[in-house]
Amino acid sequence: MHKEFLMGNAAIAMGAIAAGLNLVCGYPGTPSTEVLETAAKNNNGRLYVEWSVNEKAAMELGAGAAYSGARTMVTMKQVGLNVAADPLMSLEYIGIKGGMVIMVADDPGPISSQTEQDTRHFASFPKLPCFDPSTVQEAYEMIQEAFEYSEKYKTPVFFRPTTRVCHGYASINVKDSDEYKTNTPEGFVKDSSKWVIFPRISYNAHMNIEKRNSMLSDIFSEYKRNIITPAENSCRKGIVSHGISYTYVQEALKNNEKPSVMKISTPFPFPEKLALEFMKNLDEVLCIEELDPVIERELIYVCGKYHLNTKILGKLTGNVKTAGENTCDSVYKNIAEFMGWDIPECETPETPPLPARPPVLCAGCPHRASFYAVKTAMKGEKTVFCGDIGCYTLGNAMPLDMVDTCLCMGAGVNIAQGIGKIEPDTKCFSFVGDSTFFASAITGAVNAVYNQADMTLIVLDNSTTAMTGHQPHPGTGKTMMGQIVDKISIENILKGIGLETVETVNPLELEKAVETVKRVSSEKGVKAVIFKSPCAVLIKPESPAVIDENKCINCKKCINSLGCPALVISDGKIKIDGSLCTGCGLCSQVCPVNAIGGEK
């Protein structure tokens, strides 16, 4: 054992490695990404690491490895679980041989997600055991236990931290490498009565799952991380919490009278006996949860089943807010109201108006040029611009204002198709990044071609997965095992599925880009423009542009049409912030009087 200062996601990865991990795969997504990246960085030579093309592919790969006796971890964010839901629902009926942990990071807030879906809630749908850690140290230990439970009960299990655990840091006790477990997979053993899903098999499997989960509910009632801390006095009130919120409860109770507290680390199967024991002598229980009232509903169920008079308070009774993340302050207030404590006045004198600092596309980002080219080419036309998930969602901000819809990974292609079917006089565009294209827009493109859509597909190819921190994908020619492989060509894919027009152009060559969009979009059917230019963060910047003050007429066209953070106004004049400018040259092509050029 020794101490290390680790990020929660790193602790999860190191814990999994200590548990004898053989294979880890996933698809990047905040706040889950660093788990796989840390595992790859600490690969001891016994580990296969892969960024899969999407979460469904990762889940199936993980299943195959676990069938073969490997200890397997599949990582994703909560919305990625939706993509992987199809294989997962069936996988629970089939079961596994090697321990399989599905690491799904939830994002209360949401801080960087489309939804506030709760994986604890999701767990009850495929009926998978679910582990919910509160701290970085607990995440490190609990993931090792999750592998043990998974293997013992032959079922994949969920491990679901939230953002504040994933991205929190702590000095924690970790094992030395000679304390690590090793797991040598037995290999796949053929047995069609076991590994092939059929209705008859599923019926029996369903019976077994229900039996096992009822047993697990009892076993989890004894699990050391489902804990009751009794009240210090004869207080007949209790608090139940989980995850990071449990630490906020601990903070709130530090210097105050302590009611009974129960921590739930396995929301499914719910430790019913423990809950019954907890509520036996309580009049009122407050549930402090993030996202859905999962524990709260379970407690209400237990009360009904055992005819308890305990009053259950929480989100369903309006005592705790129903959306967003909890904080130390919000939890303190919830508990103070419940316990009847005085709430100290915490008024800060009214502050002067504070500047907003919204996220923007970086200076030199090629997406800015792509959006501007399409905007310029389509001036005066009736258009719809369907966006997608990635940095380029930021193209919605003023002055570009080029994202009319955004739903989920890869959705833009068929949303554009759908709008076009109802509004045939509208020119419909779909913008999709390269990683998102591989992840889930190819199917959409096939659908659009087959069903005779009339639309322009714009692929924003910056040769990386930029938003989540530059992970490789099939178009980059690199894998997480460090191999250099053939790049899969987006152009060839599109041509292969039947697009007659697929043009590739550098968006930073503005005139050519505009002309290409005009020409291509005037054709019938599905056609594509691939805007190819590397992510500005990954390339060495050119020397910054400079403004010739004698030529500049201060018309602000550069600022008002591009919104580049390197274009600033100082003492009433337009200036270029040399520390930000990458010399991409877009503004010099927009300037009507040629006042912007290279370094003097």
Add this chain to the structure above:
Amino acid sequence: MNKNILLTGVGGQGIVLTSKLIAAAAMEKGYDVMSAETIGMAQKGGSVFSFLRIGEDLHSPMFGEKQADIIIAFEPAEAVRMISYLKDDGFAIVNTRPVMPVTSALKSGNYNAETMLEYLRKNIKNLITVDGENACRETGSPKALNMIMLGSAVKSGVLPFSIEEIIKIMEKTVKPQFAEMNKKALLWA
């Protein structure tokens, strides 16, 4: 011993690195450490914070309002944004040089740094202002701001270690070619 520390500023100012350095110095002295910070989309040009806790009986990496023993603010408006976290008798180390939002050229996002500083002077008992730009010039590098702020924070006496201890940790963590410049910046205060 328990200390709650809040670092705040704008993405790109070196806040996360400073937080890591304080954590390493605390661990070296045998304290437990927890921290939580902004990661992801907000990093570039956005408001960035890092909650850092040192000591015993730590549960949550974040803390509530009026809990910070010290706020190290790399930017005056960001100091104002986070002031509610400062204890009444807490210290605030504030860089007086504003960073205008990247969108300020588009709309009237500009603000007056003096208004922010006036507010801070009025509402913080233990305020230490640092002219970061000037200090960077004196130490010879625009990249030294984070070490200048950290050095000023150590000088306030709130953090549980000396400037020598921080320098030792810094020399272990940063690339050797930056060690001399960082040392100069840490000692600037």
